[in-house]
Amino acid sequence: MTQLFLEQALNGLQFGLMLFLLAAGLTLVFGIMDCINLAHGSLYMVGAYFVAAAAQAADSFWIGLGAGVAGAAVLGLLLELTLFRQLYRRDHLSQVLATFALILIANETVRLIWGPAPLMLNPPEALSGPVEIAGFFYPAYRLVIIAFGLAVAGLLYLLVAKSRVGMWVRAGASNREMTEALGINVRGLFTAVFVFGAALCALAGGLLGPLLAVQVGMGESVLILAFVVIIIGGIGSIRGALVGALIVGTVDTLGRALLPTLLRALLPADAAATLGPALASILIYLLMAAILFFKPQGLFPARA
Amino acid sequence: MPTRLTALAAALMLAGSVHAADPIKVGFVSTLSGPGAGLGVDIRDGFNLAMKQLNGKLGGLPAEVLIADDQQSPDIAKQATDKFLKKDKVDFMTGVVFSNIMLAVGPAVFQNQTFYISANAGPSQYAGEQCNPFFFNVAWQNDNLHEAVGKYVQDKGFKNVVIVTPNYPGGKDAVSGFKRYYKGQVADEIYTKLGQLDYAAELAQIRATKPDALFFFLPGGMGINFVKQFVAAGLSRDTQLFAPGFSADEDVIKAVGAPMMGMFNSSHWAQDMDNAENKRFVAEFEKEYKRLPSLYASQGYDAALMMDAAVRDVKGKVSDKKALQKALEAKRFKSVRGDFKFNHNHYPVQNYYLRVIAKDAQGRVTNKTMGSIFTNHADAYASQCKMK
Amino acid sequence: MAFYRPARWQKPFAFTVLCALLALPGLMEIFDQSYYIGFATRVLIFALAASSLNLVLGFGGMVSLGHAAFFGIGAYVAAICQQGGIVEGLLAFPLAMGVAGLFALLVGALSLRTRGVYFIMITLAFAQMVYYLFISARAWGGDDGLPLSERMQFAGLSLTDDKVLFYVALGLLTAIMLxxxxxxxxxxxxxxxxxxENETRMEALGYPVFRYRLVCFALGGAIAGLAGALLANLTGLASPALLQWTQSGTLLVMVIIGGVGYLYGGVVGALVLLLLEEFLLGFFAHWHIVLGLLLIGIVLFAPKGVAALFDKHRSQP
Incomplete structure (x- = not known):
């Protein structure tokens, strides 16, 4: 039982850290630029396609990952310069519509280039097997994902909490006008944050590619989860994104795994079979509603 | 639009007098994008290969195949089907991969008195009480391949089995089919979301139950991911994998590769079957599409042959529904799976074989036929069917 | 923006269109194009759904990205009614409106405590919750959706006849638009x-702002529920795809194409989008690229939508 619990906790951690990579970029774009970006999930999808295509061309997962992330960063730069820059000053409705349009364009373009069937991305040969930890086997590749997630989280912490750029970012998130008035190049800062967010998306997409499948529409479902994460964590807060992502990842994985068993012990089998999966799948939304009820600004509000 | 309208009006006027001028229209709605795309694409390619060999004709008449993607959504499938039925007025419908989609589009097709030749989905409902004169399945009833695996697992003496299937009608049919012939202990039945791709939580659960065999039915991309993750989690050391042919055919093998070797599965067809039709089919499929055909492709191919034979039988008078039904029931085509016949519920009575994944003479990882599990096997629901 | 004021020609124009629509099913049958009766009914139903969102978005100024939830709930209520033996639309449709409206009341009560992007994302998240609830509820068909074995009746008339369903949808849309x-x-x-226009001022004037917004939100939800119940009858299926957030996005796109805050914005938008889809899809399978570019164009250059192009009476803000 403890083994099962440990394994599920690792799964939850892995899922949570990948959510964090997505939520980190999203929360900064929201927080600093006050811009809603529905197309964040599309960057994740396009990034994964870039990684898969580059990995196939170079016949190496790691080269593919690097090239794909770089490609997504360039795409992010182009998008920021041409479209998003126009959107910051618009109302939320325009932002929703324009980024929804981007989703449509991204999905269709990917379908046009790579076809409707999912691309397969294989993990490096050396990582495709299991490793033994604490008496049981765990997929080596998932451990690598966890390592990547922790490294990025640590890096972001140093960057945001300790560096000068990070200070500007935090200042921008809590009061944009004041930051601008202090002579910070907010426009350049926006571009940098957006590009960084796009690169993180591609990193998450590329890392998850071998576990899932690289396919059209993969961004949409994960986008909603990223939203839930930053609502729980508080918009604009990196710390909130990390905590929110870990909460969502763990609650979702453990709920899926343990709730049906738990309900079977408490309720008649029939009712448990009906209720279990339903409850497990909406658990994080219930959690979000509860958190919002008590803290409408999320757990770590960036704006005082 | 006006030209289209006049063309249509002209076609209508001709319809009564000169039959040969009408093309035979086939509406093909299938899953061509998303995780299930591999299945629909194979059915389509098999169907198209047959059409090519028939010079684009069905029963000697010019034919038109209209293709639409249902994106694995019952909703979109229904819209596309309605359009084919009411706007294009097709003579046959085919292509649906998944049973839930079949059940969603079926009523509209039957109400319109159009023949549905299912090249894959074989839901139990249409085999039993809701059997319909306008529905034919040229592949199998959903349970059949699972029954064959159940029988084999039982015969080999496995005692503790975990079952994994998606939570949809085809998945439930799989469980009931498997359990109809496997009588040992089922340690756990795991139902996943249709289209799920990450199985970490389920694999942990399986590890905790320590089964000696695992039976899974996860068509398309789901199965690919499951097998990959199953091997990566190190579970293949203690647990023998079993699957119906759907989860162990060329689409999955191509993606997973060598780790699948030694996996047993069941099918009504295999690419190494020794008959002239099959040899021609496999050779030409490989030539045309540069890959080995899967069982889905063989089913699509057979569906086209079946339409061709029936149209020829009624001499192109597809408007005579009774005659066309008789012609379809008579099954006058040579299937690539060898001989079979239709039961009174319009599902096949046929042999089922055990296959194992191994390297063939050319060193490719593929399926090898080991012998038959059932001969002339019918489905369990036929007795409930009162065909009109 | 200012208060909505209809153009002078709007009423006679709408009346003419209505009369033309009355003749549509007969014409389609003469030309053996009865497929388009179903298509026209689809347009009417989406016009209703988009108009309900326009009430919330255009008139109430609430950017809800979860409107599909109410739409879908309406469809499910209709399917559940039909399976439970309630086949009279006069009974089932108000029930669908009631359930959808009540749920909208609940979602609104929680979401309207927040502002801006929070509101957008919370409505989205609630809709997603409903979506997951329905796809995992086996009693309601799960992933497969809940089929209607047969269309319902309306005041004793069977909706199985495409023409009857068309006229019922037309009648209900007309009533709601009035x-x-x-x-x-x-x-x-x-x-x-x-x-x-100015929340703070209205609050200072003593208006119960929250309550006004909530009522508006719930009313929009109820009308969306009616549209959902009609759609379930048209397609014969209450599908979880109706609840998906992309459906909310599509409704939003319809409203914006048509014109936010114009009475007929939703109707025009539904017509334009569905016509584009029906005819462009035949020529260019990847027509979503065109649509996406068009939408970005609208956002950047014509943020008021199609309806605004015909509006000369409107004072510029």
């Missing part, structure tokens, strides 16, 4: 538009 037109001009409509 209602919305009156409402926009009434005290409630004026207040809600004033709140959209």
């Amino acid at each position: 209602l919305l037109g009156r409402l926009a001009d009434a005290r409630f409509g004026r207040t809600i538009q004033a709140i959209r």
Whole structure:
């Protein structure tokens, strides 16, 4: 039982850290630029396609990952310069519509280039097997994902909490006008944050590619989860994104795994079979509603 | 639009007098994008290969195949089907991969008195009480391949089995089919979301139950991911994998590769079957599409042959529904799976074989036929069917 | 934006269109194009759904990205009714409106505590919750959706006949549009538009802003529920795809193409989008690229939508 619990906790951690990579970029774009970006999930999808295509061309997962992330960063730069820059000053409705349009364009373009069937991305040969930890086997590749997630989280912490750029970012998130008035190049800062967010998306997409499948529409479902994460964590807060992502990842994985068993012990089998999966799948939304009820600004509000 | 309208009006006027001028229209709605795309694409390619060999004709008449993607959504499938039925007025419908989609589009097709030749989905409902004169399945009833695996697992003496299937009608049919012939202990039945791709939580659960065999039915991309993750989690050391042919055919093998070797599965067809039709089919499929055909492709191919034979039988008078039904029931085509016949519920009575994944003479990882599990096997629901 | 004021020619124009629509099913049958009766019914139903969102978005100024939830709930209520033996639309449709409206009331009560992007994301998240609830509820068909074995009746008339369903949808859309037109001009409509323009001032004037917004939100949800119940009858299936957030996005796109805050914005938008889809899809399978570029164009250059192009009476903000 403890083994099962440990394994599920690792799964939850892995899922949570990948959510964090997505939520980190999203929360900064929201927080600093006050811009809603529905197309964040599309960057994740396009990034994964870039990684898969580059990995196939170079016949190496790691080269593919690097090239794909770089490609997504360039795409992010182009998008920021041409479209998003126009959107910051618009109302939320325009932002929703324009980024929804981007989703449509991204999905269709990917379908046009790579076809409707999912691309397969294989993990490096050396990582495709299991490793033994604490008496049981765990997929080596998932451990690598966890390592990547922790490294990025640590890096972001140093960057945001300790560096000068990070200070500007935090200042921008809590009061944009004041930051601008202090002579910070907010426009350049926006571009940098957006590009960084796009690169993180591609990193998450590329890392998850071998576990899932690289396919059209993969961004949409994960986008909603990223939203839930930053609502729980508080918009604009990196710390909130990390905590929110870990909460969502763990609650979702453990709920899926343990709730049906738990309900079977408490309720008649029939009712448990009906209720279990339903409850497990909406658990994080219930959690979000509860958190919002008590803290409408999320757990770590960036704006005082 | 006006030209289209006049063309249509002209076609209508001709319809009564000169039959040969009408093309035979086939509406093909299938899953061509998303995780299930591999299945629909194979059915389509098999169907198209047959059409090519028939010079684009069905029963000697010019034919038109209209293709639409249902994106694995019952909703979109229904819209596309309605359009084919009411706007294009097709003579046959085919292509649906998944049973839930079949059940969603079926009523509209039957109400319109159009023949549905299912090249894959074989839901139990249409085999039993809701059997319909306008529905034919040229592949199998959903349970059949699972029954064959159940029988084999039982015969080999496995005692503790975990079952994994998606939570949809085809998945439930799989469980009931498997359990109809496997009588040992089922340690756990795991139902996943249709289209799920990450199985970490389920694999942990399986590890905790320590089964000696695992039976899974996860068509398309789901199965690919499951097998990959199953091997990566190190579970293949203690647990023998079993699957119906759907989860162990060329689409999955191509993606997973060598780790699948030694996996047993069941099918009504295999690419190494020794008959002239099959040899021609496999050779030409490989030539045309540069890959080995899967069982889905063989089913699509057979569906086209079946339409061709029936149209020829009624001499192109597809408007005579009774005659066309008789012609379809008579099954006058040579299937690539060898001989079979239709039961009174319009599902096949046929042999089922055990296959194992191994390297063939050319060193490719593929399926090898080991012998038959059932001969002339019918489905369990036929007795409930009162065909009109 | 200012208060909604209909153009002078709007009423006679709408009346002419209505008369033309009355003749449509007969014409389609003569030309053996009965497929298009179903298509026209689809347009009417989406016009209703988009108009309900327009009430919330255009008049109430609330950017809800979870409107599909109410739409889908309406469809499910209809399917559940039909399976439970309630086949009279006069009974089932108000029930669908009631359930969807009540749920909208609940979602609104929680979401309207927040502002801006929070509101957008919370409505989205609630809709997603409903979506997951339905796809995992086996009693309601799960992933497969809940089929209607047969269409319902309306005042004793069977909706199985495509023409009857068309006329019922047309009648209900007309009734709702009349209602919305009156409402926009009434005290409630004026207040809600004033709140959209300046919330703080209205609050200072003593208006119960939260309550006005909530009522508007719930009413929009109820009308969406009616549209959902009609759609379930048309397609014969209450599908979880109706609840998906992309459906919310599509409704939003319809409203914006048509014109936010114009009475007929939703109707025009539904017509334009569905026509584009029906005919462009035949020529260019990847027509979503065109649509996406078009939408970005609208956002950047014509943020007021198609309806605004015909509006000369409107004072510029």
